[in-house]
Amino acid sequence: MIRVILRRLAFALPVLMATSIGMxxxxxxxxxxxxxxxxxxxxFTMSEENLHQIRDNxxxxxxxxxxxxxxxxxxxxxxxxxxTSRHQAVGEVIAGRAGWTLLLIGLTLVVVLIGSLVxxxxxxxxxxxxxxxxxxxxxxxVQSMPSFWLALAAIAVFSLGxxxxxxxxxxxxxxxxxxxxxVAHHLVLPVTVLAISQAPWFLLFVRxxxxxxxxxDHVLAARARGxxxxxxxxxxALRTALLPFLTLVGTHLxxxxxxxxxxxxxxxxxxxxxxxxxxxxxxxxxxxxxxxLITTAVVLTANLFTDLAYTAADPRVRIDx
Amino acid sequence: MGTAAAVLLALxxxxxxxxxxxxxxxxxxVVATSGEPDTLNPVLGYGTDGAxxxxxGLVARDASNTLIPALAAELPAVSGDGRTITAxxxxxxxxHDGTPLTAGDVVFTxxxxxxxxxxxxxxxDLDMLAGVTAPDPSTVVFALKYAYAPFLQRLTLGIVPAGAxxxxxxxxxxxxxxxxxxxxxxxxxxxPGDRLVLAANDTYWGGKPANSGVIVAFVADDNVRAQRAxxxxxxxxxxxxxxxxxxxxxxxxRVPTADYRGVMLPMGDPVTGDxxxxxxxxAAVDRQAMVTGVLAGAGDPAYGPVPPTxxxxxxxxxxxxxxxxxxxxxxxxxxxxxxxxxxxFSLMYPATDxxxxxxxxxxxxxxxxxxxxxxxxxxxxxxIEPRMGDDALIMGWGTPYDPDFVSYKLFGGxxxxxxxxxxxxxxxxxxDKALQDGRDNADTERRKAAYATFQQQLAADAPWxxxxxLQHTYVVRDDVAGVTPRVEAHEHDVAxxxxxxxxTWTRK
Numbered sequence: 001m002i003r004v005i006l007r008r009l010a011f012a013l014p015v016l017m018a019t020s021i022g023m024x025x026x027x028x029x030x031x032x033x034x035x036x037x038x039x040x041x042x043x044f045t046m047s048e049e050n051l052h053q054i055r056d057n058x059x060x061x062x063x064x065x066x067x068x069x070x071x072x073x074x075x076x077x078x079x080x081x082x083x084t085s086r087h088q089a090v091g092e093v094i095a096g097r098a099g100w101t102l103l104l105i106g107l108t109l110v111v112v113l114i115g116s117l118v119x120x121x122x123x124x125x126x127x128x129x130x131x132x133x134x135x136x137x138x139x140x141x142v143q144s145m146p147s148f149w150l151a152l153a154a155i156a157v158f159s160l161g162x163x164x165x166x167x168x169x170x171x172x173x174x175x176x177x178x179x180x181x182x183v184a185h186h187l188v189l190p191v192t193v194l195a196i197s198q199a200p201w202f203l204l205f206v207r208x209x210x211x212x213x214x215x216x217d218h219v220l221a222a223r224a225r226g227x228x229x230x231x232x233x234x235x236x237a238l239r240t241a242l243l244p245f246l247t248l249v250g251t252h253l254x255x256x257x258x259x260x261x262x263x264x265x266x267x268x269x270x271x272x273x274x275x276x277x278x279x280x281x282x283x284x285x286x287x288x289x290x291x292x293l294i295t296t297a298v299v300l301t302a303n304l305f306t307d308l309a310y311t312a313a314d315p316r317v318r319i320d321x
Numbered sequence: 322m323g324t325a326a327a328v329l330l331a332l333x334x335x336x337x338x339x340x341x342x343x344x345x346x347x348x349x350x351v352v353a354t355s356g357e358p359d360t361l362n363p364v365l366g367y368g369t370d371g372a373x374x375x376x377x378g379l380v381a382r383d384a385s386n387t388l389i390p391a392l393a394a395e396l397p398a399v400s401g402d403g404r405t406i407t408a409x410x411x412x413x414x415x416x417h418d419g420t421p422l423t424a425g426d427v428v429f430t431x432x433x434x435x436x437x438x439x440x441x442x443x444x445x446d447l448d449m450l451a452g453v454t455a456p457d458p459s460t461v462v463f464a465l466k467y468a469y470a471p472f473l474q475r476l477t478l479g480i481v482p483a484g485a486x487x488x489x490x491x492x493x494x495x496x497x498x499x500x501x502x503x504x505x506x507x508x509x510x511x512x513p514g515d516r517l518v519l520a521a522n523d524t525y526w527g528g529k530p531a532n533s534g535v536i537v538a539f540v541a542d543d544n545v546r547a548q549r550a551x552x553x554x555x556x557x558x559x560x561x562x563x564x565x566x567x568x569x570x571x572x573x574x575r576v577p578t579a580d581y582r583g584v585m586l587p588m589g590d591p592v593t594g595d596x597x598x599x600x601x602x603x604a605a606v607d608r609q610a611m612v613t614g615v616l617a618g619a620g621d622p623a624y625g626p627v628p629p630t631x632x633x634x635x636x637x638x639x640x641x642x643x644x645x646x647x648x649x650x651x652x653x654x655x656x657x658x659x660x661x662x663x664x665x666f667s668l669m670y671p672a673t674d675x676x677x678x679x680x681x682x683x684x685x686x687x688x689x690x691x692x693x694x695x696x697x698x699x700x701x702x703x704x705i706e707p708r709m710g711d712d713a714l715i716m717g718w719g720t721p722y723d724p725d726f727v728s729y730k731l732f733g734g735x736x737x738x739x740x741x742x743x744x745x746x747x748x749x750x751x752x753d754k755a756l757q758d759g760r761d762n763a764d765t766e767r768r769k770a771a772y773a774t775f776q777q778q779l780a781a782d783a784p785w786x787x788x789x790x791l792q793h794t795y796v797v798r799d800d801v802a803g804v805t806p807r808v809e810a811h812e813h814d815v816a817x818x819x820x821x822x823x824x825t826w827t828r829k
Contacts, residue, residue: 031703038359041812042366042442044718044741045727050445053437057492086513087360087497096513155548167549170515173351173538268540268549270514 005304012300019296020289024068027285034060034084034283058084071286080290085282086275090290093275098294100170101271104190105260111195112202113249120206121238125229127211135207139200147197147259151266154193165189168268190267194259198252205248209241216240243310250306254299348828349534350801353546353558356814357539360497361511363479364433366442368816370722374519374535374823376479376502377526379408379427379461384805384822386721388473391527392422392480392503396473403468403763408476410459414526416482417507424455429483431463439491446475470763471723479504505530505824514539517815521824530824531803537815550796557797557804557820559813562619565794572799575619575792576819579628579721580811582680583787584668585714587745592666593713595659597647598693599783603639605691606684611789615679619794623787625776626719626728630808632765633724635773637780644692657692665694669708670715672699677715680788684715709744716741719790721808724772729756732779747784795819800829 035054036043043051055061059070071081080090123132142150159167166172166189171182213219214237222236261273268274272291279287358367363376371381371391381391390396390411397408414422431453434441449469454462465472485501486494499508505527506519517537521530538555540546547564549555550571567573584602586593593599608622627634649657649664657664668684670677678699685695695713705714720726734753736742751774758771779785793809797819803826806819813819820826 031701036702038440039366039442045445045730046442047445047448048740050442053444054440054442057438057440082493085359087365087492088513089493093513152544152548155545159552160548163552167552167554168540168545169538169549169554170512173516173536173554174349265542266545268515268538268542268545270512274514274541 004308008300008304012297015300016293016296019292020072021068023285023289023292024064024071027283027288028064030283032283034058034285037282037284038084058082071289081286083279083284083287085279085284085287090287093287094272094290094294097270097272097275100269101257101260101264101273104187104194104264104269104271105256107187107191108194108198108256108260109249111191112198115195116199116202116206117238117245120203121210121233123203123207124210124214124237125233132207135203139203142196143200145197146262147193148262148266150197151190151193151263154189155266158189168266170269186267190263190269193267194256194263197259197263198256201252201255202245202248206241206245209244210237213237213240246306246309250299250303253302254295257295257298348532349536350532350556350820350823350826351536351538351554352818352820352823353538353540353550353555354814354818355539355541355543355546355559356812357513357541358815361500361508361517362481362491362494362497364430364439364441364443364481364491365497367479369443369446369478370810370812370817371477371479372818372821373479373502373504373816374506374820375500375504375508376481377504378477378479379410380473380476382477382722382807384807386808391477392427393476397463397476399472399763403470403761404465406463406465406472408461408463410461411526412459414503415524416485416503417501417522418482418485420482420484422480422482422503423458424461425458426480426483427461428453428455429487430478430480433481433486433491434478436491443478468761468763470760470768471725474722474726506535509534525824527824531827532824535820535823555798556801557795559793559795559818562617562792562794565619565796567796570799571796574795574797574804574806574819576795576806576809577621577628577630578791578793578809578811579631579719580717580791580809581623581626581628581719581787582677582715582717582789582791583623583785584684585709585716585745585785586783587710587713588747588784589710589745590666590712591662592664592693593745595647595649596782597642597644597649598664599786600639600642601644601649601691602684602688602693603783603786604641605693606687606786606788608788611680611683615676615683616789616791619792620789621792623790625779625787626731626785627724627772627776628719628721628790628808631721631724633769633772635776637776639780639783649692651692655689655692656694663694664692665696667696667698667712668715669698669700669705669712671702671705673701676791677717681715684786684788706740709741710738710746714744716785718811720810722810724775725756725760728775729760732756732775732784745784747782749778749782751778752782793819802827802829 035051039046074081083090083093086093119135123135126132155167158165166186170186171178175182219232219236222232261276264271264273276291361367363369371378377391379393380388383389388396392411392414393408394411397406399406410424433439434443434447449465449467451464451466456462479502482501485496498511505522505525507522509518509520511517516539520534523529540549543561543564546558547560550558551568565573586599588594612620612622624637644657648659651657668681670681681697685697688695718727730736730742732747732752733743733756734748737746737748755771755775759768762768793813797804805822
């Protein structure tokens, strides 16, 4: 197992390097001027000389390889660089926001996994029944709804109409401290919306693979032995269906991160999603590069864990890394 | 009027703070805006036009945008040649950390702006400034490279404490996130992307604020901000005109601005280079229809770059032009032509700006009626920039403070073709002289005459077709007392919004 992890790490390095180089090339290809973006409306009244001085201070006009080497050198010393759009060290920007995004994504993942496993399995067991048809129709409908639309609709119904949940923010706007109950109350809608928007994939997948494994020999054999329906369903059918599901979770993680960007924007949550939009609009490549690197690292780690979980769940699987 | 007087009193420190403060202490106001600053340091560009809540400039503006002394004891004195400005500081002013304000802080603030190592976006605005010195701890002397009549208008910039920043890299100082100023509010916390929490500065030189604090919520999305406002989270919120409808318990405020939108017509184009076409276009556009249809009523027709609310305003009106006489004769499709040149041109607008897009479409329809074919093109700024010398563009600009600020560069012949300054390369000796006179002469009457000439010549040449002035729309809870709208600039976020005088707001 340790050998696998080490080998994966060795592969991760070139992937991360390629990603960061790709980021820089994209940045160089972008026609946007970070100094102009930084100046905002003032850019229209600023002299070219003033803009040039700011670009000079940042070194964004230096040759690309110099900029990259400088950035990579600083990175090795633990310095992620300077965010031009947030006017703060990249490390500080991320440290202040990553926690909230992780919380949002983590909670959503738990809700999606439990929800789709339960609903999908039951739908598969009663194939063609009312629940199955209802769940499938709902899944297709949700899949075709943009998540920001879902979010706005949720605010309209549950915040404005019923007044059950706040329409946005992390805490009550007048709150003097961050309390668990307050944050939880504020996260109900964003987590639910993000979970619902991500659920169709998982739900339909669980439903189909459980339905398929219900027809497999070992499940039929278990039934023939007279085992209880619930034992067969959860103990035999779901267990075999779970294996490909693990892969799906690993590959679907980036999509979840993408969805969180929209949900964070609509619910005005101060997470990484909102700040990446800001960074992209402001041509803030140090910040974008750092966020991309972190996302890549998270996805690589998730894939590693998926594979390790795979070996644990199915003794036939051996990975060579 | 009563409120305006109260504001004046509060700003000039003549009011009795206890009279307004005692009844509503413990009251915090929540305001919401989309415009989150990326720094709270005035040197780097936060609240440079004053009303910065956390900071004060040497001077401030009252409800009618007239300059009044703030950290300066009285309005700074200008020397006879207009090149030396002397400011005496108000005594007994302290920063939020308790250190007293001295002339050294003022010198540090302005020197930092001028320092090329500092990423300040203000440096171009202070082109005329040669240096700042402090002959004694309560006197600041500004030396100018040339006489610049509206210089005092540039002294609204918030003063930062030298002690908190000296010897540090101003670009990267922690001060930029948690600053210390002299203003009516001190910073409690700032969670970027969420909110800025301010607490009343009980030892404010202008009198203790009438409320205990302000929370500025940052909600970037227009629709989300409107929905949260409906849910009752905010006392005052800035909303797009079409979203700003009065919901129960709230009132809509439409605030006039100096922020105009218009069509910049390049002189190099064979069609827009012809003054007859430009003037025909100027007369053909239906400005009132744009205000009603595009701006949902939240605007005023614009005929020039000086807003009607300015003391320098001269009314001008587009005169109808006979295009037939000018040689532009209608062809079979209704579009005019002259010597084989069809009366057609491209009109660019930034594609992401839905307001400018709708204005471009309205201009297209109006021009068609005059026999001119306009082809609207939505582009990114990067695609627009290289084409500005050849193609028309929907532009916007404007400031309520002084007619020199924007117009000098936007219509001055010496700035022709320099980026966004005078992209259409408009050149008029009369305009150049008027703009220079307005800048050189300190005398208000002579300045007014110069800007009258400028506006009339601009109307005669029509290098731009001015369309509308925008109004900023806010929704305010009914129980808030003390709201005093004043003419706003394009930029309005934490600083310089409807809540410019929030330290005098109370609850009814």
